[in-house]
Amino acid sequence: MSKASDRVYHSIRNAILDGTLAPGEQVREDEIAGSCAVSRTPVREALLRLEAEKLIERGRQRSFVRVWSPDAMKHVFALRLMVEPYVAQQAAQTIDAAAIRRLRRANEIYEQALAQSPPDISAIVEQNNLFHETLLAAVGSDVLEMILPRLVAVPIVPLSLRRYDHAQLERALMEHRELVLAFEAGDAEWAGAIMTSHIHRARRVYFAT
Numbered sequence: 001m002s003k004a005s006d007r008v009y010h011s012i013r014n015a016i017l018d019g020t021l022a023p024g025e026q027v028r029e030d031e032i033a034g035s036c037a038v039s040r041t042p043v044r045e046a047l048l049r050l051e052a053e054k055l056i057e058r059g060r061q062r063s064f065v066r067v068w069s070p071d072a073m074k075h076v077f078a079l080r081l082m083v084e085p086y087v088a089q090q091a092a093q094t095i096d097a098a099a100i101r102r103l104r105r106a107n108e109i110y111e112q113a114l115a116q117s118p119p120d121i122s123a124i125v126e127q128n129n130l131f132h133e134t135l136l137a138a139v140g141s142d143v144l145e146m147i148l149p150r151l152v153a154v155p156i157v158p159l160s161l162r163r164y165d166h167a168q169l170e171r172a173l174m175e176h177r178e179l180v181l182a183f184e185a186g187d188a189e190w191a192g193a194i195m196t197s198h199i200h201r202a203r204r205v206y207f208a209t
Contacts, residue, residue: 004038009046016055016065019162027063077203080151088195089188095138103180106131110173131176163205
């Protein structure tokens with residue numbers, strides 16, 4: 001795959017994950033080509049790659065962001081409840097001081113975005129993703145790095161966060177802060193319990209709207 005195609009792939013994928021491209025929205029080749037300053041060939045290559053990852057679906061020569069059924073989302077949350085608390089437990093045993101500083105910085109930027117009126121949801125989604133990506137990197141597991149991003153890419157995190165009210169966004173930030181305390185204490189059980197609650201609440205909000 002060419003560098004241009006790889007760049008377009010990451011641009012589209014990030015737009016899906018941060019909610020800029022919503023489920024069911026058409027992905028227009030000409031607009032993507034223009035925004036990325038490439039021809040349509042790299043765009044088509046990128047869309048084929050995203051289709052293989054089930055983030056994009058084709059219909060009548062058009063590409064759309066995949067729409068996931070409620071049953072599919074139930075399966076995703078069930079799997080996240082199995083995997084993400086385990087990641088938090090492992091991170092509590094392996095995370096270093098540099099990673100903890102990155103977590104704290106992500107929380108600070110999240111807090112600043114939340115203080116805006118209205119809150120900067122795109123920045124909150126970005127910092128939330130960075131927080132969870134930092135945990136995964138701290139574990140250093142090729143298997144988990146293969147599995148977990150595919151679950152998050154449904155996309156579920158941006159959709160959940162965009163449905164939160166201000167109090168729920170504050171609560172999510174508090175849980176991130178508590179996770180940092182658990183990591184600093186090296187307490188795997190505590191970290192796993194916080195992450196379990198974190199995912200349960202996201203599931204409740206997702207299906208309540």
